[in-house]
Amino acid sequence: MDGSLPDLATGSRNPLVEDRRPVLPKGLTRLPAWALLLPVFGLGAWLLNMVTAGAVPALLMAPLLVGCVIAAVHHAEVVAQRVGEPFGTLVLAVSVTVIEVSLIVSLMLSEAGDASTLARDTVVAAIMLILTGMLGASFLLGGLRHGEQRLSLPGVSAGLSTLAALAVLVLALPNFTISEPGAFYSPAQLLFVAAVSLILYATYVMVQTVRHRHYFLPDQDTGTRDLEVARPSGRLSLAALATLLVALTAVILLATAIAPTVERAVLAAGLPLAIVAVVIAGMVLAPESLAAVRAARRNRLQTSVNLAFGSALATIGLTIPTVAVVSLLFELPLALGVGPKTMTLLALAMFVTAVGLASGRSTVLQGMVHLVILAVYLFTTIIP
Numbered sequence: 001m002d003g004s005l006p007d008l009a010t011g012s013r014n015p016l017v018e019d020r021r022p023v024l025p026k027g028l029t030r031l032p033a034w035a036l037l038l039p040v041f042g043l044g045a046w047l048l049n050m051v052t053a054g055a056v057p058a059l060l061m062a063p064l065l066v067g068c069v070i071a072a073v074h075h076a077e078v079v080a081q082r083v084g085e086p087f088g089t090l091v092l093a094v095s096v097t098v099i100e101v102s103l104i105v106s107l108m109l110s111e112a113g114d115a116s117t118l119a120r121d122t123v124v125a126a127i128m129l130i131l132t133g134m135l136g137a138s139f140l141l142g143g144l145r146h147g148e149q150r151l152s153l154p155g156v157s158a159g160l161s162t163l164a165a166l167a168v169l170v171l172a173l174p175n176f177t178i179s180e181p182g183a184f185y186s187p188a189q190l191l192f193v194a195a196v197s198l199i200l201y202a203t204y205v206m207v208q209t210v211r212h213r214h215y216f217l218p219d220q221d222t223g224t225r226d227l228e229v230a231r232p233s234g235r236l237s238l239a240a241l242a243t244l245l246v247a248l249t250a251v252i253l254l255a256t257a258i259a260p261t262v263e264r265a266v267l268a269a270g271l272p273l274a275i276v277a278v279v280i281a282g283m284v285l286a287p288e289s290l291a292a293v294r295a296a297r298r299n300r301l302q303t304s305v306n307l308a309f310g311s312a313l314a315t316i317g318l319t320i321p322t323v324a325v326v327s328l329l330f331e332l333p334l335a336l337g338v339g340p341k342t343m344t345l346l347a348l349a350m351f352v353t354a355v356g357l358a359s360g361r362s363t364v365l366q367g368m369v370h371l372v373i374l375a376v377y378l379f380t381t382i383i384p
Contacts, residue, residue: 031243035071035243036071039071040246042067045064046061046250056257058258058262061257065254065258066283071247075240075244076096078236082234099248099251101319103251103255104118104323106252107259107262107280108323108327108332116335117335119323120334120337120338121274121276122280123319124277125381126284126311126312127163127167127349128346129285130285131312131350131370132349132370132371134288135304135305135308135353136366136373136374138292138295141293143363145297145299148363149362150301150360152215153358154212154215155208155306155309156309158212159305160357162201162204166197166317169193170197171342171346172337174336175337182335182337183337183338184334184335184336184337190336191328193336194321197321201317204317208306216306217302262276271382272382278381288307292307348373352369353370
């Protein structure tokens with residue numbers, strides 16, 4: 001096979017015409033053994049820990065937890081490749097959010113320390129890592145390779161406006177209500193905000209996947225040949241979906257088992273509990289961040305932005321309703337309002353994102369600005 005196409009007039013192959021047939025990436029022709037085995041090992045370790053009454057050390061289960069997270073995201077990417085854009089980024093974002101919610105809830109239910117602010121800190125950490133880290137790395141590395149990159153302004157506007165509304169309602173407004181003192185909502189207010197968050201996220205998903213799907217599709221003119229990939233087979237996709245469910249189950253069970261140990265270790269070291277939230281957000285977002293950077297380097301910045309906003313919106317729109325229900329059912333305190341420092345950094349990250357993408361283009365400068373804000377956030381989290 002020389003890669004040429006047959007000449008329509010003579011039936012012979014014309015070497016001057018490039019073969020544009022889709023090529024299936026090696027990673028999607030079959031599921032790798034590690035992605036199939038890690039979830040099984042994770043479930044096995046959890047079962048052994050239950051049978052032996054907690055004899056399996058957390059240092060053994062922690063690597064398996066990380067492996068199950070990576071395996072889950074890998075299978076989600078296979079399913080995403082099958083369903084196509086923008087459904088693919090939605091599958092990946094929801095899968096990652098399920099992992100994040102399981103880790104937060106397991107820590108909330110542990111008795112290792114005060115976890116009333118953990119859900120809030122994790123949501124903040126995820127938003128900051130997404131807006132400044134994921135987008136910053138995509139802008140910088142994509143700009144270094146392609147100079148200037150373009151994206152759909154309607155898609156950016158839809159995602160950023162929804163994210164701004166959710167962030168203010170969930171993270172800022174509790175500081176100014178008077179039904180409960182401090183950064184807390186009353187039970188009625190918490191239920192209302194949880195319902196509003198879910199409604200806003202569901203509306204965004206409907207707009208992204210049905211009503212105005214074209215707002216979120218990459219510009220085909222900016223694509224490269226390595227992005228023209230064939231969809232995985234139906235059998236492969238079903239196998240990936242089944243293994244994804246197994247991997248997510250393993251993540252939830254392992255997280256429940258090791259959560260108290262992790263929290264106690266952080267508190268014993270005299271570090272802020274917010275570091276646990278950064279670790280959770282960073283771990284579950286790492287594979288998705290790599291996917292966003294790869295897309296930007298292939299000149300598909302719109303896919304990177306879809307991943308970023310989809311993840312950020314799912315983090316608030318799905319996580320907050322879930323932890324709100326857990327908080328009310330188990331009568332656990334749930335602080336949502338952020339302090340002045342965090343509110344300032346969140347506002348700065350959103351403002352820079354909105355202004356930087358207002359032209360529909362991105363350069364390395366935007367990437368560097370975002371990454372500097374990320375560095376400030378991480379530094380001030382460790383040294384408040």
